[in-house]
Amino acid sequence: MLGYMGKLLRVDLTSRTLRDEPLDPETARALVGGAGYAARIINDEVPGDADPLGPKNKLLFMTGPLTATSFPTTARYEVCTKSPLTNMWLDASSSGWWARDFKMAGYDGLIVEGVADAPVYLWIKDGKAEIRDASRLWGMDSDETQAAIRAELGDEKIKVSCIGPAGEKLVPLGCVMNDEQRAAGRGGAGAVMGSKKLKAVAVRGTMKVPVADETKLREVAKGLREGITHHPVVSQFTPYGTAFLLEDGWVSGDIPNKNWGKGVWRKGCELLNGRVMAETILVPHAACQGCFIRCARWIKINEGRFAMEGPGPEYETLAAFGTMLMNDDLAAVCWANDLANRYGIDTISTGSVIAFAMEAYEKGVIGREEAGCDLTWGNVDAIIEMIDQIGNARGLGALLGKGVKRAAAELGRGTEAYAVHVKGMEVPYHDPRAYFSQATSYATGPRGACHMHGASFVLEQGAPRPDTGIPSEVDRFSNEGKGILAKLAQDKASVVGSMVMCMIASDGMIYAGMADALEAVTGEPWTSERVAQTGERITNLQRVFSLKCGITGADDTLPKRLLEGPDEGTHAGKIPDLSVLLPDYYRERGWDENGRPTPKKLEELGLTDIAGEF
Amino acid sequence: MQVTVSFLGPLRDRVGEKSLLVELPAAATYRDLLDSIGPTMQARLPDWAWDSGRRSFSARMMVSRNLAADLRDETTCLAEGDEILVVLPLAGG
Ligand code: SF4
Numbered sequence: 001m002l003g004y005m006g007k008l009l010r011v012d013l014t015s016r017t018l019r020d021e022p023l024d025p026e027t028a029r030a031l032v033g034g035a036g037y038a039a040r041i042i043n044d045e046v047p048g049d050a051d052p053l054g055p056k057n058k059l060l061f062m063t064g065p066l067t068a069t070s071f072p073t074t075a076r077y078e079v080c081t082k083s084p085l086t087n088m089w090l091d092a093s094s095s096g097w098w099a100r101d102f103k104m105a106g107y108d109g110l111i112v113e114g115v116a117d118a119p120v121y122l123w124i125k126d127g128k129a130e131i132r133d134a135s136r137l138w139g140m141d142s143d144e145t146q147a148a149i150r151a152e153l154g155d156e157k158i159k160v161s162c163i164g165p166a167g168e169k170l171v172p173l174g175c176v177m178n179d180e181q182r183a184a185g186r187g188g189a190g191a192v193m194g195s196k197k198l199k200a201v202a203v204r205g206t207m208k209v210p211v212a213d214e215t216k217l218r219e220v221a222k223g224l225r226e227g228i229t230h231h232p233v234v235s236q237f238t239p240y241g242t243a244f245l246l247e248d249g250w251v252s253g254d255i256p257n258k259n260w261g262k263g264v265w266r267k268g269c270e271l272l273n274g275r276v277m278a279e280t281i282l283v284p285h286a287a288c289q290g291c292f293i294r295c296a297r298w299i300k301i302n303e304g305r306f307a308m309e310g311p312g313p314e315y316e317t318l319a320a321f322g323t324m325l326m327n328d329d330l331a332a333v334c335w336a337n338d339l340a341n342r343y344g345i346d347t348i349s350t351g352s353v354i355a356f357a358m359e360a361y362e363k364g365v366i367g368r369e370e371a372g373c374d375l376t377w378g379n380v381d382a383i384i385e386m387i388d389q390i391g392n393a394r395g396l397g398a399l400l401g402k403g404v405k406r407a408a409a410e411l412g413r414g415t416e417a418y419a420v421h422v423k424g425m426e427v428p429y430h431d432p433r434a435y436f437s438q439a440t441s442y443a444t445g446p447r448g449a450c451h452m453h454g455a456s457f458v459l460e461q462g463a464p465r466p467d468t469g470i471p472s473e474v475d476r477f478s479n480e481g482k483g484i485l486a487k488l489a490q491d492k493a494s495v496v497g498s499m500v501m502c503m504i505a506s507d508g509m510i511y512a513g514m515a516d517a518l519e520a521v522t523g524e525p526w527t528s529e530r531v532a533q534t535g536e537r538i539t540n541l542q543r544v545f546s547l548k549c550g551i552t553g554a555d556d557t558l559p560k561r562l563l564e565g566p567d568e569g570t571h572a573g574k575i576p577d578l579s580v581l582l583p584d585y586y587r588e589r590g591w592d593e594n595g596r597p598t599p600k601k602l603e604e605l606g607l608t609d610i611a612g613e614f
Numbered sequence: 615m616q617v618t619v620s621f622l623g624p625l626r627d628r629v630g631e632k633s634l635l636v637e638l639p640a641a642a643t644y645r646d647l648l649d650s651i652g653p654t655m656q657a658r659l660p661d662w663a664w665d666s667g668r669r670s671f672s673a674r675m676m677v678s679r680n681l682a683a684d685l686r687d688e689t690t691c692l693a694e695g696d697e698i699l700v701v702l703p704l705a706g707g
Contacts, residue, residue, distance in 0.1 A: 046648075155699055232660075232662055232663075232702060233702070233704050235624075235705065236623065237625055244623060244704065245704055247622055247623045247700040248622035248623040248702075248704065250675060251622065251678055251681065251699050251701045252676055252701070252703050254703075264681060266681075356695065461674075461704070462673060462674035462675075462703065472673070472674070473673050568681070568685055569681055570676075570678050570681060570682065570684055572682075572683075580679035
């Protein structure tokens with residue numbers, strides 16, 4: 001099948017066996033690849049009641065048909081599993097270089113099952129795979145692990161996806177890291193990897209991906225490049241990275257501050273934004289493989305206690321370790337980012353749990369002795385200490401590393417009121433009180449609160465969306481008509497995660513462009529309608545798995561803090577009304593009033609076989 | 615009276631300045647401000663930011679007075695020291 005290497009590698013760590021199995025063309029036609037294809041395997045093979053950190057859970061590393069082709073921003077992969085943070089569906093994607101080498105080593109995906117009896121890593125090169133001893137690597141951080149494997153195998157070109165100490169210690173905020181601190185960040189895939197005692201997957205590939213029409217693919221890529229170069233928003237990513245958002249996002253109220261308790265923090269945003277970074281500490285460096293947008297940052301801080309050189313923080317991390325914690329020290333955020341990435345913990349959730357702890361400290365629920373530091377807002381020493389505790393699962397950090405939902409449940413004393421999560425997933429840093437469709441997207445997101453799986457607020461920002469039929473002027477504070485926006489954003493993200501390409505670049509693409517790219521690579525007939533329906537199919541399949549895991553419509557909600565109006569800003573006093581938003585969304589989705597796909601909807605999507613499973 | 619018009623993000627790059635200090639008669643409205651800065655905006659901003667037909671910032675822009683609610687009503691009276699913030703609402707990572 002064109003666009004694919006045609007096989008998956010299945011590794012059983014319990015029996016230490018490896019076997020190639022053919023990619024199923026029908027599944028690939030229906031679900032493309034990446035997190036779409038993975039949703040089928042996980043639905044079929046992982047029981048809903050499986051312990052996420054037990055032997056019955058499986059961990060998939062998946063590429064898509066675009067991976068390792070000449071199409072830009074496609075050196076990306078999806079890590080899919082049952083999440084130890086949310087106990088339901090999880091996909092987490094990462095860019096860099098690893099995915100390209102993995103696919104060029106001859107595989108579309110890797111399925112890891114069972115549990116090894118001692119630390120191991122996988123070494124895959126041009127169609128050959130082996131399990132190797134990782135005892136020597138256990139305890140190393142994510143940067144050290146990569147360097148040690150390259151040295152051991154004697155090839156500097158090897159790419160490594162791995163876990164840091166947090167994943168080894170089964171911290172539910174643990175993520176999977178690769179290349180220059182790129183992260184499959186959210187939901188705890190690193191802890192699943194650690195539970196299997198799988199330290200890393202090292203790859204080196206020189207095989208070629210078969211492409212149906214290379215000339216057409218290059219034409220589509222050219223169109224994308226031209227569109228993005230002139231796109232007033234996406235073009236900002238090159239000079240300022242995703243951090244450009246901090247420069248003016250505070251005007252709309254998009255940026256949360258002080259654990260979502262403060263509507264606007266202009267000073268912080270003025271000191272932490274992408275322009276400031278570009279003018280002070282940014283240095284030229286390669287971005288992800290094959291990417292012309294180059295949002296990735298590389299920074300050099302020459303002096304002071306946070307002097308360093310390395311990958312710099314992107315928007316979410318600047319909000320996580322900056323505005324959420326009332327910390328306006330850019331160098332300290334860079335340091336914290338580096339530390340979190342080395343330990344292999346999700347910066348978004350980590351910032352959120354520290355913000356939660358700071359609020360609990362302020363309210364007297366947590367004391368100084370318990371915290372091991374003075375957890376006052378903006379205290380950079382405390383931020384760094386807490387990252388160290390979480391990354392090593394020690395002290396208060398051992399509790400916080402379980403996520404705010406469990407931390408609040410264990411602490412009690414009213415802390416639930418400011419534990420900001422959906423289904424256990426800490427809310428990323430776009431305030432749904434500034435754009436009401438985002439309330440729906442967060443409440444219903446396939447992996448919990450997520451901006452990568454439904455950035456519907458973008459559709460409320462007035463950009464023309466000729467492919468969607470959505471009017472360009474949308475009242476951001478209206479509760480009406482937002483269900484379709486959330487659905488569109490989620491389904492588009494589902495396709496992007498199956499192709500697999502970067503979400504940022506996809507913002508410059510409409511469905512027709514995605515169809516053209518898929519058609520050029522696979523030679524299959526693709527249309528805008530097929531792209532839209534494929535996205536819907538994938539989102540429903542992921543939802544069904546989560547329903548099997550026990551979530552219900554009652555879990556489609558927002559935390560209390562986000563149902564209180566912000567104190568100041570253009571969004572002051574604005575509260576999304578879920579009693580209007582959710583029924584509208586369910587209607588648009590063809591789901592019943594409890595958020596379950598109806599048999600009719602599943603039939604329409606060709607998913608009748610799973611209709612009786614939840 | 616004097617009001618400040620602040621441009622953030624890509625608008626700052628297009629206008630070439632972080633802000634403009636605008637002199638207006640007492641009791642001036644938002645429309646008066648738009649008329650005053652119109653020629654400069656017309657010359658410096660692209661179509662997606664300035665609507666020459668309406669002689670106003672395009673519908674895609676977010677305009678706010680002193681960070682209160684979104685400013686759309688052109689009859690809104692301005693006051694000495696007001697800051698009018700103009701941004702292109704941006705998506706981001
Ligand atoms: S846009 Fe940014 S994250 Fe996406 S591929 Fe390019 S450099 Fe990587």
